[in-house]
Amino acid sequence: MCGLVGLVGKTNVAPDIYDALTVLQHRGQDAAGIMTCSGGKFSQRKSVGLVRDVFRQQHMQRLEGSSGIGHVRYPTAGSIGTALAQPFYVNSPYGIALAHNGNLTNREALAREIFQGDLRHLNTDSDSEVLLNVFAHELQTLGKLTPQAQDIFKAIEAVFNRCRGGYAAVALLVDYGVVGFRDPNGIRPLVIGARDVGAGKEYMVASESVALDVLGFTMIDDVAPGEAVFIDLQGVLHRQQCCDSAQLRPCIFEHVYFARPDSLMDGVSVYKTRLRQGEALAKKIMAERPDHDIDVIIPIPDTSRVAAQSMASELGLKFREGFMKNRYIGRTFIMPGQSARRKSVRQKLNPVPLEFEGKNVMLVDDSIVRGTTCRQIIQMARDSGARRVYFASAAPPVRYPNVYGIDMPSASELIAHKRSVEEICEMIGADWLVYQDLDDLIRCSLDGNSQLIGLDCSVFDGKYITGDVDQSYLDRVDSLRNDEAQSEDRDAHQAAGAVVGLHNDA
Secondary structure: OOEEEEEEOOOOOHHHHHHHHHHOHHHOOOEEEEEEEEOOEEEEEEEEOOHHHHOOHHHHHHOOOOEEEEEEEOOOOOOOOHHHOOOEEEOOOOOEEEEEEEEEOOHHHHHHHHHHOOOOOOOOOOHHHHHHHHHHHHHHHOOOOOOOHHHHHHHHHHHHHHOOEEEEEEEEEOOOEEEEEEOOOOOOOOEEEEEEEOOEEEEEEEOOHHHHHHOOOEEEEEOOOOEEEEEEOOOOEEEEEOOOOOOOOOEOHHHHHHOOOOOEEOOEEHHHHHHHHHHHHHHHHHHHOOOOOOOEEEEOOOOOHHHHHHHHHHHOOEEOOOEEEOOOOOOHHHOOOHHHHHHHHHHHEEEOHHHOOOOEEEEEEOOOOOOHHHHHHHHHHHHOOOOEEEEEEOOOOOOOOOOOOOOOOOHHHOOOOOOOHHHHHHHHOOOEEEEOOHHHHHHHHHOOOOOOOOOEOHHHHOOOOOOOOOHHHHHHHHHHHOHHHHHHHHHHHHHHOOOOOOOOOO
16 A cells, blocks of 8 residues: 655645655555656655655755655565665656556566567566556557647556556656556545646645645545546646446445545545444444443554544443554554564553553454454553453454555465454454454445445455456465565565665655
8 A cells, every 4th residue: 555646736846745745654654755857857756764754855955846746655565675665767758757556466467568578677576667667668659759638548548458456556757747547446546636826726636635635735536447637737637537347446445444534535434434334333232242341442543543432422331542652653554574563563552551440441443454463452451450351343354365455465464364253352362352244344435425336345355356366366476475575575675785676866
C-alpha cells in the first residue's frame, strides 16, 4: 500500500505535494519521493524514511515547477532501500516519471515481454518500474512528436489490456502534464479535485480525499475503474473511460484499516463505515452472549477507535482509552519483519493500569493479521490487572494472502489460516474472541453507496477478482515475500550498501 499525489498548478507545486504526502504518510513509511518539471527538465528528491526526514529546505528549493508527482512507499513487492523509492523515470518517449500503488499479478510475464518484445531494460525488481515501461512503450508506439490527450488515453487503454492486478498510478510527462489512472476493478483508490486560484484552476489527483481537503481542493470525483485523467499544463482536465469491461470492486481492507477515517472513497465515508462495523459487532456480541460480563470497551489505537466507540454505545457500556500511543512510532502492521513488529508494539503503546485493574475488558482492533500485535497487547492488559481480557476484531478472520498491494503474502504467516476461532483465541491468549461476520462487513461498506456492485474481499474469502491467481502463483509470491525472504533481502542490502538500481538525488 502506497500513497500517491499528482498536481498541476500555477506556481511551484513541491510545497503542496509535500503537505499532501504528510497527510498520506499512513499509507507508507518506508520511503518518499517528489518529482517536478520545469522548463523541460525533471527535478527529484527521493530517499528512505518519513516525509519529514526525506525533504529538507535545500531539497525543496531545487524542486521547481508547476507540475509534479509524489509518493510514499510501503514495500509489498521487490527489494527495499533507496533505489526502490519512487517516482521512477524513463527518458523515452518525452521523459516520463511514474509513481504507483498496488501490485501487478502478471509482473513476471510483463518483465519478459518488456525485455524480449519492447526491447526495454528493467533496472529493479519493482512492478512499478514494469508499469512505467509498459506505459512508456505504448506511448512510443504511437509515434507522436507532440502527444494529445487522446494519444495518452490510447496508451492507457493498451496498459489496461496488458497489466493485471490492483493498481493506481500517477505519471508526469515532461512539458505535457500529469496523468492518473486506476485499474479496471478499481481495487486501489484514486480521487481528483480542483482548487480555484486567481489565474484559473489547479488540479490534484491523490490516493485519498483527505489530501485534497487539507490543501483546499474540492473533490470532483473518484477516478473510475478503468478510467484515465490527464491534466495538461494549461490547466485543462481531460477524462476518458479506457476499459470497456471495467467494474467497481474496491478493496474492503481500505475501509477496515488503511484509509484515514476522514476519507471519502467511491462515495463511501470511511468513518461511517467503521461506525457500522462497531454496531454490527455489538449485535453479534448480544446474539452470542446476551448475559456478557464486559465492564469496559477499550480500543487499540488508532484505526479501531471509531468502531469501538459505536460498539460501546450500542451495548450501553463505558468506552475508555486504555492505551496511550507514542505518535512517533509507525504503524506496526507495515513494519518489515516480525522482530521489528514485536519491538515496536511495546514502544508504541503503553497501558493505563487504572482502566484495567479488576475489570473484564473488551479490547477492539480493526483486524488480526499475524497475531503478533494483539498477543502482546492482551498480555499488557493482563499485566495491568485485568480480570478477564476479551478481544473483538472489526474484520473477519484474515485467512488468505493478499496479492493486490497489501503485505499479506504468506498464508503460513496469517494466524487465522487453517485455524478455528477457538484455536486463534487460545494462541493470542484471550478469554473470548469475537470476529465480524463477512456478510456484515460487506454490508457496512455497501450501505455507504448503493451503486457499488461488490468489493474485493480476497483476504477473507480467497476469491481473487482478477481471475489470474492460482495456488502456484501464491506459492511463488510466498517464497519471494514472506518475512524470512524479506529479512534476507534486508541483510543483503545492508551488507552491500545498496540494492540494484539508480538513485538520483536532487
